[in-house]
Amino acid sequence: MIIAIEGIDGAGKRTLVDGLLEPLQATSLAFPRYDESAAAQLAQAALHGEMGDMTDSAHAMAVVFALDRHGALPVLERYAGNPDETIILDRYCASNAAYTWARTGDAAAADWVAELEFNRLGLPKPDLQVLVATTPEVAGERAAKREADDAQRTRDRYERDRALQEATFAAYAALAHGSWASPWVSTTDSAVIIKAVHALR
Template sequence: MIVSIEGIDGAGKNTLVRALTEKIEAQVLAFPRYETSIHAQLANEALHGRMGDLTDSAYGMATLFALDRHGALEQLNAPGLLLLDRYVASNAAYTAARLLDDAATQWVAELEFGRLGLPRPALQVLLDTPAELAQERAKRREALDAARTRDRYESDSGLQERTAAQYRRLAAQNWQSPWIVAAPEEDPGQVATRIIEFLGSIK
């Protein structure tokens, strides 16, 4: 059973994952898998300006992120509860925001759930953090950790705002599976409880 935690950079995904793992037993996987996936590493190189004009291609970047997830197919299909820090919805939201085209979310769904055969999540959770707050968190994170230099997506405030709007659109239509939306002022422990209650209702 997969639960994906979604939101723009700095939304608080790691914090919610920690709150959940304090309450329930689950495996955790974060995308992109920069440490182990060649596709994620190439995407990271592009996002930091070291792959020529690759980053200019929204479809090219989306395909690299999709292939990163495809490389984790065995883990995604393993038994038990799996918490994901980002999943397919992230690709859908960012790609649609980059292309200014809502239809791009369907292209991502067909690529990842269709052609690549990724399993659909049982639940998707949107941390609906305002872009301004998320940007401040990302800046603080960068200042505290030299390894967390913001990439081209993270430093583009306009893209972050459009991506947040796309995420809200996906959640409103329960894109691909049920969604829970967490308000920015909601305590992570309370959000974790809501998630656990939902999972209990579908067992």
């Protein structure tokens, strides 16, 4: 099974993923894969102002992030439709849908992302998506503290943009409400997620 943990920067996704690994006997994978993916590294460079005007195009950035996920397709295919093994993803395709929607102000961007990632690139749809429902205010404070505590965690262009984070949170909420691509739960409680996963099995 593929479980995607989604939310804005600083929402607490990584903490939640780590807390689910043992109860669900799962492995994990985080996107973007900055340590191993050329596409992710290009996106990271763009977000830190090193790729000219690349970040000005919401669609160009979405394509680069999608190509990063496509590079992990062999891994994802091992878990798709297999209830005996579980992978928990720290971000997946919905992050592209939410950020592209927020950046363009166009709800149709979510459909464009679905066509790009699931149809054109053949990525498997997740069995369950979780919106970590941390408010933009709290998430922003966490992201700023993380940056202050760790010199390696400098916030990028998206993370520093408070209005973008708020718009992305609203887009995520709409995606969850509309069950974009697959079922969703909106929570910060790992017990709720574990119960939802067991119900799907």
